[in-house]
Amino acid sequence: MMASQEKTGKVLDVQHVTNLVTDVKSLFKGLVLLSNVLPVFTGLWLALYFTNASFLDHLGVVLLTLIGSTLVMGGALVLNNWYDADIDSVMERTKNRPTVTGTMSLKFVLLLGIALSVVGIVLLLFTTMEAVIYTFIGWFTYVFLYTMWAKRRYAFNTVVGSVSGAVTPLIGWSALDSSFHLVPIILFLILFIWQMPHTFAIAIKKLDEYKAAGVAILPVVRGINHTKWQNLFYIVCLLPLPFYLNSLGPTFITIATLLNIFWLFFSVYGFFMKDTVKWARINFIYSVNYIAILYTLMIVVTFF
Known part of the structure; x- marks a missing residue:
């Protein structure tokens, strides 16, 4: 009997831990958070590469920037x-x-969000003020301008929200060097533009849910066809950007351009594909892999 109770207690403990991990991942939007860390590191790495600085000599700044x-x-x-x-x-x-x-509780979540933000900013104060400014811009834009102001009211909320995600490589770069350089500016533009078709794919895929929630996202306000045209427009805007990073070499330019061309063809194909939800699902998967490959590739090509 005792053994049975102990076994049941262990099962409940494991389940409790599992539920807690699931809740934490959901609260922090695990994949979203990780996808924002990669551009920060890419910005850091490329700043080291283009200034001929040593990674080990700046390890402290790198860690403070990534953690903060x-x-x-x-x-x-x-x-x-x-x-x-x-x-x-x-x-x-x-x-x-x-x-x-x-x-x-909502009170706990509110205090946790404030505490994490403050501690992160304090850590970044030990890097550069420019990195702090970019971080604050991203935080303020996402929390106030996107979440509290534009998300429920205006169809351009995606444009507003994209700013917060696009500053991440600027944070990484400016922690080591001034961001008034062509490379970090292009990194910003790639992320800013990429977020538009990426978010449109999510919105089309979950259109009914966004309608029910009253979120004024583009396909809800202007319709799917209009959203597809904007999707195509932003992908076209991505086409020239790899050529501004010619200092990363022909391998990077070739692969990045092929990624853009394939995405462009698939975007056009979306006008002829009857199953819009399926198209949006594939578009979403491609967009996630696109940005992961591109920003990882920027790091990899510096070794050759």
């Missing part, structure tokens, strides 16, 4: 969950977040 920016971005995502708890309860993909289920 991750905490601030995590804080912003937590605050987004806190503010959006009402609409998250309506959407299928967000209804299990701890802010909706009640496993974490």
